Amino acid sequence: MSIRVIEGGVCSAKGFKANGIHCGIRKNHPKRDLALIVSECRAAAAAVYTTNLVKGAPLVVTKAHLADGYAQAAICNSGNANTCNANGIEVAEQTCEAVASALGIPAQDVVVASTGVIGQPLDVTPIVNGIPSLVEGLSASGDAVAAEGIMTTDTRMKAVAVEFTVGGKTCRIGGIAKGSGMIHPNMATMLVFLTSDAAIAPAMLQKAVKEDITATFNMLSVDGDTSTNDMVTVMANGMAGNSLIDADGPDFQEFTAALNMVTARLCRMIAGDGEGATKLLECKVSGAGDLAMARTVAKSVVCSSLFKAAMFGADANWGRVLCAIGYSGAAVDVTKIGVSFRSAAGSVTVCQNGAGVPFSEEEAAKVLKEKEIEILVSLGLGEASATAWGCDLTYDYVKINGDYRT
Amino acid sequence: MSIRVIEGGVCSAKGFKANGIHCGIRKNHPKRDLALIVSECRAAAAAVYTTNLVKGAPLVVTKAHLADGYAQAAICNSGNANTCNANGIEVAEQTCEAVASALGIPAQDVVVASTGVIGQPLDVTPIVNGIPSLVEGLSASGDAVAAEGIMTTDTRMKAVAVEFTVGGKTCRIGGIAKGSGMIHPNMATMLVFLTSDAAIAPAMLQKAVKEDITATFNMLSVDGDTSTNDMVTVMANGMAGNSLIDADGPDFQEFTAALNMVTARLCRMIAGDGEGATKLLECKVSGAGDLAMARTVAKSVVCSSLFKAAMFGADANWGRVLCAIGYSGAAVDVTKIGVSFRSAAGSVTVCQNGAGVPFSEEEAAKVLKEKEIEILVSLGLGEASATAWGCDLTYDYVKINGDYRT
Numbered sequence: 001m002s003i004r005v006i007e008g009g010v011c012s013a014k015g016f017k018a019n020g021i022h023c024g025i026r027k028n029h030p031k032r033d034l035a036l037i038v039s040e041c042r043a044a045a046a047a048v049y050t051t052n053l054v055k056g057a058p059l060v061v062t063k064a065h066l067a068d069g070y071a072q073a074a075i076c077n078s079g080n081a082n083t084c085n086a087n088g089i090e091v092a093e094q095t096c097e098a099v100a101s102a103l104g105i106p107a108q109d110v111v112v113a114s115t116g117v118i119g120q121p122l123d124v125t126p127i128v129n130g131i132p133s134l135v136e137g138l139s140a141s142g143d144a145v146a147a148e149g150i151m152t153t154d155t156r157m158k159a160v161a162v163e164f165t166v167g168g169k170t171c172r173i174g175g176i177a178k179g180s181g182m183i184h185p186n187m188a189t190m191l192v193f194l195t196s197d198a199a200i201a202p203a204m205l206q207k208a209v210k211e212d213i214t215a216t217f218n219m220l221s222v223d224g225d226t227s228t229n230d231m232v233t234v235m236a237n238g239m240a241g242n243s244l245i246d247a248d249g250p251d252f253q254e255f256t257a258a259l260n261m262v263t264a265r266l267c268r269m270i271a272g273d274g275e276g277a278t279k280l281l282e283c284k285v286s287g288a289g290d291l292a293m294a295r296t297v298a299k300s301v302v303c304s305s306l307f308k309a310a311m312f313g314a315d316a317n318w319g320r321v322l323c324a325i326g327y328s329g330a331a332v333d334v335t336k337i338g339v340s341f342r343s344a345a346g347s348v349t350v351c352q353n354g355a356g357v358p359f360s361e362e363e364a365a366k367v368l369k370e371k372e373i374e375i376l377v378s379l380g381l382g383e384a385s386a387t388a389w390g391c392d393l394t395y396d397y398v399k400i401n402g403d404y405r406t
Numbered sequence: 407m408s409i410r411v412i413e414g415g416v417c418s419a420k421g422f423k424a425n426g427i428h429c430g431i432r433k434n435h436p437k438r439d440l441a442l443i444v445s446e447c448r449a450a451a452a453a454v455y456t457t458n459l460v461k462g463a464p465l466v467v468t469k470a471h472l473a474d475g476y477a478q479a480a481i482c483n484s485g486n487a488n489t490c491n492a493n494g495i496e497v498a499e500q501t502c503e504a505v506a507s508a509l510g511i512p513a514q515d516v517v518v519a520s521t522g523v524i525g526q527p528l529d530v531t532p533i534v535n536g537i538p539s540l541v542e543g544l545s546a547s548g549d550a551v552a553a554e555g556i557m558t559t560d561t562r563m564k565a566v567a568v569e570f571t572v573g574g575k576t577c578r579i580g581g582i583a584k585g586s587g588m589i590h591p592n593m594a595t596m597l598v599f600l601t602s603d604a605a606i607a608p609a610m611l612q613k614a615v616k617e618d619i620t621a622t623f624n625m626l627s628v629d630g631d632t633s634t635n636d637m638v639t640v641m642a643n644g645m646a647g648n649s650l651i652d653a654d655g656p657d658f659q660e661f662t663a664a665l666n667m668v669t670a671r672l673c674r675m676i677a678g679d680g681e682g683a684t685k686l687l688e689c690k691v692s693g694a695g696d697l698a699m700a701r702t703v704a705k706s707v708v709c710s711s712l713f714k715a716a717m718f719g720a721d722a723n724w725g726r727v728l729c730a731i732g733y734s735g736a737a738v739d740v741t742k743i744g745v746s747f748r749s750a751a752g753s754v755t756v757c758q759n760g761a762g763v764p765f766s767e768e769e770a771a772k773v774l775k776e777k778e779i780e781i782l783v784s785l786g787l788g789e790a791s792a793t794a795w796g797c798d799l800t801y802d803y804v805k806i807n808g809d810y811r812t
Contacts, residue, residue, distance in 0.1 A: 084760060085761055
C-alpha cells in the first residue's frame with residue numbers, strides 16, 4: 001500500500017467544491033458561520049452519530065436523508081446547535097430545502113449539521129438569505145473557508161487529504177473537522193465531513209466509517225463530555241473511476257487504510273486544539289491482553305483530569321497515570337506496568353513493574369515542556385496495542401467554559 | 407426517629423480519643439501529618455475500600471487486620487500515599503506495630519491509612535519516632551487536630567457527629583474525612599474515619615456501611631478520578647450500653663439513619679471543599695423510573711467538566727445539564743426533562759419538557775453566584791429520586807494539580 005498526504009481537505013477529491021461565509025448567525029462576530037460542501041454528482045454517503053440521547057435536530061434530519069445511502073451536499077452552521085428548542089427539525093428541513101433549491105438537487109440529498117449553543121432557537125432567516133452567495137462562491141479551493149465556517153472555539157482549522165490507489169486508479173480522501181469541547185471517546189464523535197472520489201457502495205462506505213471510528217474518533221477526549229450534535233459524514237462520488245468497491249478485499253482495505261490516515265490525523269488536530277489546550281497528549285498502550293484492554297487503558301489515561309492538569313504543569317506525576325489505569329476497569333496486573341514519557345526533547349522512564357524508578361526531574365520537565373507528549377504504557381500481558389488522544393487541562397479551559405454563552 | 411447533630415467528630419462517641427501531630431513526613435510544611443484515633447476497648451470494625459486496581463499498601467494491611475471484624479485504633483498519615491513503591495506493605499505493618507506497642511494492644515487491631523503523593527517511598531522513621539508523643543497527647547477533644555492530620559489539599563477540616571437512641575440508650579456516631587481531589591462516585595470513596603459507641607455486631611456494621619456509601623460517598627465527585635487509597639472505616643465500641651444490634655430491625659434502622667446523617671454531611675463538606683472549588687453543587691433528581699436511573703443522572707450532571715466550569719462562571723448554561731443527562735446512559739425521555747437552579751438567593755426554572763423556557767439572565771446569575779447551588783432535575787417518569795454532590799471546576803483546580811508534587 002502506498003498512501004500519501006497531499007494538500008487540501010474536502011476539495012481534494014475530484015468533483016468536490018466547498019465554501020464558507022459569514023451569514024449572520026453569530027451577530028457580533030465576523031467569523032464565517034455557514035459552510036457548504038457539494039459533489040458534482042450524487043455520491044454514496046454514510047455517517048455515524050452521537051450516542052447522546054439528547055440529539056440535535058440536524059442529526060434527525062440527516063439520518064432520514066441518508067437512509068437511501070446517497071447524498072450530494074452537506075451544509076453546516078456554527079454559532080447555534082439547533083438542539084433542545086421548539087422548532088429545530090423544521091429549521092433543519094428548511095435549510096436543506098434552501099440548499100436543494102439553489103443547487104437544483106432533491107432536499108433528500110442534503111446532509112445538515114449545526115454546532116454551537118444548545119437550547120436557543122435558531123433563526124433560519126440568515127441561513128436562507130446566505131445560501132445564494134454561499135452557492136455562488138463554491139470553489140475547488142474552498143477547503144479553508146469551509147473549515148473555518150464549522151469552527152466554534154477551535155483556534156485552528158483542521159483539514160487533511162491523502163492520495164492512494166485502487167485498482168490502478170488514483171483516489172483521494174479528504175476531510176475537515178471541528179473540535180474542540182464536548183469531546184469524549186467511546187460514545188460519540190464530533191463534526192467531521194469527509195469526501196472521496198473513490199467508487200464505493202454505500203454499505204461498504206458505512207462499514208468503513210463505522211469500523212474506523214472505533215480506533216480514531218472514539219479514542220479521543222477533550223473533556224469527557226459527549227456532544228449532542230456530533231457526527232462524522234462521508235460522501236464518495238466515484239469520480240476517480242476505480243471499479244466499484246462493493247465487498248471486502250484488497251481494494252476495500254486500501255480504502256480503509258487511507259480513511260484511517262485522514263481520520264487519525266484529524267484526531268491529533270482536534271486533541272491538540274482542545275479547548276484551552278497547550279499540549280497534545282498521545283497515550284500509546286502496548287502489551288495488553290486484548291484490544292479492548294489496550295483501548296480502555298489508553299482512554300482512561302487521556303481522560304484523567306488530574307493527569308491532564310499535571311501535563312499542563314509539565315509535572316512528571318506518573319502516579320496519576322497508574323491511578324487512571326487502576327480505575328479504568330481493565331484487568332491489568334499492576335506489578336507489570338511500565339510508564340515512559342516521550343517527546344521531541346527525548347524520553348524518560350518513570351515506572352517499571354508498577355513502582356517508581358529514579359529519574360531526573362530536570363530531564364522529565366524538559367520532555368514534558370514540549371507541545372506533543374507521548375505517554376508510553378506497557379502492560380506486559382500480551383500483544384495488543386492502542387492509541388488514545390487528548391490534551392492538557394488548563395486555566396483557559398475553565399475560562400472558555402465559565403462563560404461560554406456570552 | 408430523632409437524630410440530632412452535636413458538636414465534635416470522632417471523639418463524640420463514648421470512649422474514643424484522638425490526636426494529630428506534625429511528625430515530619432511533610433518536611434517543609436508545618437501542617438499536622440499524622441493522626442490517631444483510639445477506642446478505650448476493642449470495637450466492632452468495618453470498612454469499604456477503593457475499587458481501583460492500584461491499591462495503596464495500607465489498604466492491604468488494613469483489610470487483613472479487619473478480617474476478624476474488630477479493631478481498637480486507626481492511624482493515618484498525610485503527605486505520602488505509601489502506594490506504588492517497593493516496601494509499602496512493610497512500612498504499613500511497621501506503623502501498626504509501633505502503634506500497637508505504644509498502646510499495649512495487638513497490631514492486628516490497628517487500622518492504617520495513608521494519603522498524599524503516589525509512587526514515592528515512605529520513610530517510616532518520622533512516624534515511629536512520632537508515635538509516643540502522638541499517643542501521649544490522645545484526648546477526648548482531639549477531633550480537630552486529628553481531622554487536620556489527615557488533610558492534604560483540603561482547606562477546611564471535616565468533622566460531624568450525631569446523637570440518637572437505640573433501645574432507650576443514647577448513642578453517638580461521629581466522623582472525620584479528608585477530600586479533596588481524586589474523588590469520583592460509583593467506584594470508590596475517600597478517607598473517612600467513623601466512630602460510634604453503639605453496640606453492633608461486626609457483620610451488621612459492615613452491612614450498614616456498605617449500604618450507606620451507595621447513597622453517600624459513591625454519589626460524590628470532585629474530579630472523576632478514583633483514588634488508590636480511598637477507604638471508609640468505622641469502629642463501634644458498644645460503650646453506649648444498648649443491647650447489641652445483631653439483626654435487621656428498628657434498632658439497625660435507627661443506626662443506619664444516624665450513620666447516613668453523618669456521611670451525607672461529610673459528603674457535602676468534601677464536595678464543597680473539592681480542590682480549587684468555590685461552590686458546592688448538589689444535583690437532586692426526582693421523577694426517575696428507578697433508583698439506578700436517578701443516581702446515574704445525578705452523578706452525570708455533577709461530573710460534567712463543562713457544567714462544572716459553567717457553574718464557576720455563574721453561567722446558567724442549562725444545555726450542559728441536558729447534555730450530561732443525555733450521555734449518562736440512563737434511559738430518560740428527553741421531552742419530559744425539567745431543570746431548575748436553586749440557592750439561598752432564590753430559584754429559576756430554565757428548562758421544561760426538554761426545551762428552554764424564557765428566564766431572566768440577571769436573576770439566574772444572582773442564584774448562581776451563591777456558594778451552594780442545587781440543580782433540580784425532574785425526569786417525569788416515576789417516583790425515584792437521588793442526590794449527588796460535586797463542585798465547580800476552577801482555575802485553582804488546574805493550578806493545584808499542575809504542580810501537585812512540589
